[in-house]
Structures are given as C-alpha cells and as structure tokens.
Amino acid sequence: MVEIGYKLFTEAHSAPELVKNARLAEDAGFSFVSISDHYLPWISNHGHAGFAWCILGAVSQATSRVRVATGVTCPLVRYHPAIVAQAAATAATMMPGRFELGLGTGENLNEHVTGGIFPISEQLRLDMLREAVKIIRTLWKGEMQDYYGIYYTVDNARIYELPQELPEIRISAEGPMAAEVAGEIGDALIHFEQKPEEVIETFRASGGEGKSCMIETVVCYGRSEEEAKRTAYEWFPVAANKGELNWVVPTPTHFEQMQQMVTPEDVAKTVLCGPDPEKIIEKVGKFVDMGYDSVLIHQVGPEQEAFINLAHDVILPEFGIRPPRPEATGRMVPGPAR
Template structure:
C-alpha cells in the first residue's frame, strides 16, 4: 500500500510554523514528512528559508512517531559532506529509527552563494556520489582521512553516532542520477519530472524494491480558481522545464521566468480546489507508476485547512 506524506516547504514557512506543521501532520495521520533544504526561496513571494537542521531539531521535540526525510539536502558545494554526516547523525539520534537522509545534486540558487562555480550536471552527480562515500566513511566511526577528486578529510571523526544509521535516499530527475541512485542509495526520490521513466531506470539498474518517493504539488482552496491563483502567485516553479531550475542563480531570475508562464501553465502540473477526486486520482497515478511513497506539498498558507481536508476527504479513500 502506498504511504502518503506531507511536505514541509522551508521556502514558504518560517521555522516555528514548520515545527507546528510537522506536529499537525503527525496528528492528522500522514505516514511521513519530507523537509526541503534551501538557502533561498525560489521567489521572494514565498519569502522564507530557515536553516533546515535547526528546524529538524525542533521537529524532533514535538513529534513522536512521524518519520522525516530531508527532501533534499545537497552535500556538495555550499555544505561539505563531512558537515552533513555530522548533522544527519545528530538528527538520527534525536529521532531514533525515523530519520532518513535524502540527498540531491542541488541547484545554483542555493549552492553558488560563496562564489564557487556551478558545475555541469554530470560533474554534480560525480560530486554527489563521492559525497555519499564521505558520509558513509564518517558514519563508520573513528578518525578518518579521505583524499578524493572533490573532497578531503583530515583527522575527522563524528563522535555522536546513532545506534541505527539513517538510510540515504538519492534524488533523481535524469537517467545518470537514476542509475547512480540505484548503485549507492537506499531509495529513490523524484520531484515529479520524468518520474516514471527514471524510476524504471532506477529499478532496472539495481534499485529493486527499494523505497521510491515522489512529490506532488497541490493547492487546496475553497474554489478551484482561488487554488489556481495561489499556485501561480506562490509556486510557479512546476511550469519550468528541463534544466532551468538547476541553473538560475537568484529568486529574481525565477520571478522573471514566472512572468513568461500563465496560470494555466502552472495548473497543468498542480491539482487545485476543493474536490477530492483529482487529488485521489493523482496519488493513484503515482502508485501505478511504481512509487510507494507519495509526498503532498500544499502550496500556500492554508496548511491546517488542507490537513483537515486530506484527513476527511482523501486519506480514507486510500486506506480502504
């Protein structure tokens, strides 16, 4: 049976609100949550971007059963994988048995900010694979040295390690990263781009029956028109295609691109309005593609209303 999760979008909500939303998601019966890791929001309208590891600490103290996945963290440019190894180990200690480390190759929007060049996609994937190697080396415990193509460790040791190490899931929206995810990851994450094709590559490359996560953006609202307008104003990102979302460097650039798409363009990718049937259909379509974890991202600030809607109108149809 497919598990339904809730997206904690750090681009749209402040740290205290995210912690509160996580608690409410647990109470509402969501099977898991995913939390994004950004330095910038996509657009200034979204308006937030707290430090995810601080937020995770807060979530660990107000939830008791809700599994949490970073969806996703980039351990390659802005943050050295040795730091991610320490941060994720701490999170796993604070949430025993319910934390998973989702990793991806990132976006220029978040990663170029200290003046580092933004590598081409194949190089980013190589960096991500080496970063996973660094993280797992440090999770072995003891003093470690590492001299790789991209990263160096000298006399590094993560002293605080959980009894149960968290799984590492790899995000992919292309064939190279999909096969790499099968090779080095314990699971697969897709944000919705070429999902079925890349999941097939993941499975055929050795992914087997490992967990597969997909994210769906929706906008519950009192009317479909209101939902469409909110999605267009708050989250025009789904209308962008290809490599664009990996290359633009600032929220201003995404705002410029947003002027080139219409509300209808965004609505083609985002379920909007109060009717539960399109939401149920979208989840069922994802399950038919082979995803066993579907994470729902509610756009905008009506999070509590959305959770009430899902609890009453959507989840019961998916647990029969």
C-alpha cells in the same frame, strides 16, 4: 500499503509554522514529513528560507511517531559532505529510527552563495554526489577517517555522535541519468514527478530493485479551481519552468523574471489546483500503480491547516491510513468541525 507524506516547505513558511504543521501532519495520520533545505527562497515574496537543520531539531521534539526526512539536502558546494554526515547523524540520534537523509545535486540558487562554483554539467554534479555519499558512509563507520578524493578532502575527521541505527540515504533523481546513480549509491529513490515511469524503471534496473521509491507531487487545495490557480502562480511559479532552468538560475530575482513569462494556466498544468480531493486521490493512485510506495504531497499556499484536515478526513482514509485516536497522543488536529 502506500505511505503518504506531507511537505515542510521552508521557503514559504516560518520555522515556528513548519514545526506546528509537522505536529499537525503527524496527528492527521501522515506517515512522514519531508523538509526542503534552501538558503534562498525561489521568489522573494515567499519571504522565508529558515535553516532546515535547526527546524529538524524542533520537529524531532514536537513529534513522536512520524518519520522525518530532508527533501533534499545538497552535499556538493554549500555544505561539505563531512558536515552533512555529522548533521544527519545528530538528527538521527534525536529521532531514533525516524530520520532519513534525502540527498540530491541541488540548485545554483542555493549552492553559489558561499562563493563556490555550481557545476552546470549534470554528469559532473552526479560524480560529486557519488563521492559525497562515499564520504558520508565512511564517516558513519566511526573512528578517525581520512579521505582524499577528486572533489573533497577529509582530514582527521570523526563523528562522535552516532545513532544506534544509521539513517537511510534517499537519492533524488529528476531524470534517467540521475536515476541510474540513485540505484547505484542510494538506499531509496525520490523523484519529483517529471518522468515518473522512466525514472522508476531506470532506478530499478540500476540496482534499485526492491528499494523504496518515493515521488513528490504538488497540489494547491483551495475554495475554487480559479482561486487555487492564482495561488499556485503566486506561490510556486517555478512549476511551469522547463528543462534545466530551475537548477541553473542563480537568484530569486531571475525566477521572478521567469514568472512573468508564464501564466496561472501554465502552472496548473503541473500543480493540481482546486477543491476536489478526489482528483488528489486519483493522482496518488496513479503513482501507486506505477510502483511508488511513498507519495509526498506538497500543498502550495497558505491553506496548510485546511489541507491537513482534508487529508485526515478524506485522502488518507482512501488509502487505508487511519491516524491514532486523539487520546493516544493527547492532541487533536485543530480546524473546522468535521
């Protein structure tokens, strides 16, 4: 059975809102939540970019069943891999058996802020990711560790706060080159919808056979299709950008300039917009048919609670997912009468 997750989008919601939405998503029956890890928002009117690792601590205490993942953290420039190893190990102790570390090669938007140079070459970024994952897995063995590599140094490091069950590492892949690396070094895959069939086939052929495959899809549920298109354009115009732009552009101002080059209709070619849940169900079903066992739904815009209620009532039951009875958790999903 497919597992369906809910996106915690740090760039567009405050930390308290994200914690509340994580709890509501658990009550509604979502199998997992995944949190973005940004230093800057894509565009300034998002107005938020809280520190994901602080929010994870709060989510760990506000939930008890739902699995929690970073979606995704970049261990290349802004974070040293040794710091990510420590943060993830601590998070896993807060959520035994529920935490998953999602890693990727990141974007210049976030990675340049500490003065480091973000590599434009995808191959170089992937080589750095290989080394970063090696360091993380080495430190998770415990004991004092040293590492002297091409890109990183670890000197007399030891993680003392290790969980009994180490988290899986899910590697992000936008295209076949990254999918090949993900199959080689990752426990699982996450893809962001650009080339779903090619990426999953490459991942499986490169060591990923039998491993979990997740895909993130973006929707904008709203009262009408036109209203949803306007919301998607206002909140997530980056969906219309082509090629490598989203990975190399350095500031929200640049993304706002690119927003002027696209239209709501352009964004709606990628973001499924409107009030019809059957279209979301159909889209999820297509990914399941491709072989994805997990689908992460990113609801764009302010209507988070309404979407969570829609998922509880219509979308999740279509895939055989039923939330626990309210009395089992002592909480109910607030919202309009069903």
